[in-house]
Amino acid sequence: MPVDPLQYTPKITLEFKIGEKDFYMAGESASRTKRTLQQLGLNQEVIKRVAIIIYEAAMNVTIHATKGVLKILIDPNEIDVITEDEGPGIPDIDLAMQEGYSTAPYEVREMGFGAGMGLPNIKQNSDELHIETKVGVGTTVKAKVYLKEGGFTSA
Amino acid sequence: MKLLDVKNILNAKVLFGEHLLNTEVKRVFASDLISEMLINVTPGTLLITSLTNAHVIHTAQVMDASGVVFVGGKTPDQEVIKNGSMSNIPLFSTEYLIFDCCGLLFQSGLKGNKKDKH
Numbered sequence: 358m359p360v361d362p363l364q365y366t367p368k369i370t371l372e373f374k375i376g377e378k379d380f381y382m383a384g385e386s387a388s389r390t391k392r393t394l395q396q397l398g399l400n401q402e403v404i405k406r407v408a409i410i411i412y413e414a415a416m417n418v419t420i421h422a423t424k425g426v427l428k429i430l431i432d433p434n435e436i437d438v439i440t441e442d443e444g445p446g447i448p449d450i451d452l453a454m455q456e457g458y459s460t461a462p463y464e465v466r467e468m469g470f471g472a473g474m475g476l477p478n479i480k481q482n483s484d485e486l487h488i489e490t491k492v493g494v495g496t497t498v499k500a501k502v503y504l505k506e507g508g509f510t511s512a
Numbered sequence: 513m514k515l516l517d518v519k520n521i522l523n524a525k526v527l528f529g530e531h532l533l534n535t536e537v538k539r540v541f542a543s544d545l546i547s548e549m550l551i552n553v554t555p556g557t558l559l560i561t562s563l564t565n566a567h568v569i570h571t572a573q574v575m576d577a578s579g580v581v582f583v584g585g586k587t588p589d590q591e592v593i594k595n596g597s598m599s600n601i602p603l604f605s606t607e608y609l610i611f612d613c614c615g616l617l618f619q620s621g622l623k624g625n626k627k628d629k630h
Contacts, residue, residue, distance in 0.1 A: 381567070387570065408575070470546055
């Protein structure tokens, strides 16, 4: 059933705190956000893209930072996925964006992560991506997914 | 093909989802990398993996997989199986390793997912 964007409450914010080595928060937050987006009647493709971004971005915080927060801002026109962390920062963003480049430790690789696909996956699934980082301080990742062209039509 | 056929072909043990064996399997994807699963698992895809942690369940749930097959006789711990049951994701364990699982299912007519060109 298509949902009329005018009947939909704008600006919903979901927020999740991510602790160090809180390995399962990423999947849980992706899963919970998916349910919310389904209830709002967003189409499957948009939900999939947002879920991938959340999973990868939150996992990056878990793996690399000491703590952080994940925010999902849902607006009638777009969804923002934002992670803000306190951590080592990214010394070379271009290198970090390269598929296959990773600084993840062994224990994370053993879980099926750390293949150097996190940031590339986020980029591939977002319409806009902004990364602000300061070495030794932390990183903010803002990924945006536009909801135009049927974002509100259930697939 | 149904999950019941997959169970028989792989001589798999059902860890959860006896009541869901009538579920249709559309495609198969095999990997031990979560990032690859996130990109390539589409609704109805059967996921084959040797990872047994909760990330596999989360990924299968978020990407609407039709089920998960753990290879090499591996069985996740009870907590992970409970996660799967709460998410209603059928879970299987087979003695076959990844290559043989894929070969047997391919031979029976199942195909892989095309690379997501989004």
